[in-house]
Amino acid sequence: MAHKEAPVVVSVGERTLRLSNLDKVLYPDVGFTKSQVIDYYARVAPVMLPHVSHRCITLRRWPDGVDEQSFFEKRCPGHRPEWLGTAPGPGDRNGYIDYCRLDEAAALVWTANMAALELHSPMARCDDLESPSMVVFDLDPGEPATLVECCQVALDLRGILDAVGLTAVAKTSGSKGMQVYVPLNSPHTHQHASSFALAVGHMMVRLHPDKVLVEMRKSLRKGKVFIDWSQNSRHKTTIAPYSLRARSHPMVSTPIDWDEVSDGADGTSLRFDADAVIDRVARRGDLFADAAEVVQVLPNPTR
Numbered sequence: 001m002a003h004k005e006a007p008v009v010v011s012v013g014e015r016t017l018r019l020s021n022l023d024k025v026l027y028p029d030v031g032f033t034k035s036q037v038i039d040y041y042a043r044v045a046p047v048m049l050p051h052v053s054h055r056c057i058t059l060r061r062w063p064d065g066v067d068e069q070s071f072f073e074k075r076c077p078g079h080r081p082e083w084l085g086t087a088p089g090p091g092d093r094n095g096y097i098d099y100c101r102l103d104e105a106a107a108l109v110w111t112a113n114m115a116a117l118e119l120h121s122p123m124a125r126c127d128d129l130e131s132p133s134m135v136v137f138d139l140d141p142g143e144p145a146t147l148v149e150c151c152q153v154a155l156d157l158r159g160i161l162d163a164v165g166l167t168a169v170a171k172t173s174g175s176k177g178m179q180v181y182v183p184l185n186s187p188h189t190h191q192h193a194s195s196f197a198l199a200v201g202h203m204m205v206r207l208h209p210d211k212v213l214v215e216m217r218k219s220l221r222k223g224k225v226f227i228d229w230s231q232n233s234r235h236k237t238t239i240a241p242y243s244l245r246a247r248s249h250p251m252v253s254t255p256i257d258w259d260e261v262s263d264g265a266d267g268t269s270l271r272f273d274a275d276a277v278i279d280r281v282a283r284r285g286d287l288f289a290d291a292a293e294v295v296q297v298l299p300n301p302t303r
Helices: 034-054 104-115 147-163 188-205 258-265 274-284 289-293
Strands: 008-012 017-019 026-028 058-061 071-073 088-093 095-100 118-122 134-141 169-172 178-183 223-230 237-239
Touching: 008 104, 008 289, 017 071, 017 104, 026 034, 034 104, 034 118, 034 274, 134 188, 147 178, 147 188, 147 223, 147 258, 178 289, 188 223
Parallel strands: none
Antiparallel strands: 008 017, 058 071, 058 118, 088 095, 118 237, 134 178, 134 223, 169 178
């Protein structure tokens, strides 16, 4: 009979957690284990928490590793620790459900122990679901376009935002594309955010019809970058800053500065794995801090 590994009891802050199957390999191509996933989230917590705390977080879990089936978990599991908070959010068309609130490092460790490799976050905080704290431009390249073309589009986007006096921050998706965010942190509606994102997208199409599109049809995306403005809808989420991705390697959705975006537009690789991100954070801190701190107001929507 196979020996079953005993749970390991650890302390994270004031919390005590029981961790299981720490040697299970979740990224088979590189032998990256659940223990390493947990260690990554524990170490990145100081910079990640400002961007995921007080939000209704959707978990995407790979209990048998990235080569096997995954599932999304919006409803916070009933077996959660008593100290882990929940918040009602727009789960589906049938009404609200209670999402997990990941407001402390122990919560990130707990979700990592469930092989929740990816954490997906909405634009609004849970204490004001009707007011997004930021606008997102989700840049998705259609083959043969790549992250290089996304960086080129991001620079053009930044030029438009600069022209109306708005600061923006960027991060890789950890997969094919990237996101550009406009911090708000002031009262807005989801409709205003979506309308603004779509208006900027249309402006980009007029300026660069050969490079970008805002239409949803995938058949039109070949060789172009799709500016997905619809991610600003009340019920949508995007991959959270510093979240792992379930690729062959433990890549991370990584905040990058605008000099790096320029380098990426020239072909420099902007793919960062868990170890590289921990090193970046130690050297450079939170390059995404403005998303949680800068207060801005969008131009009034066109009437």
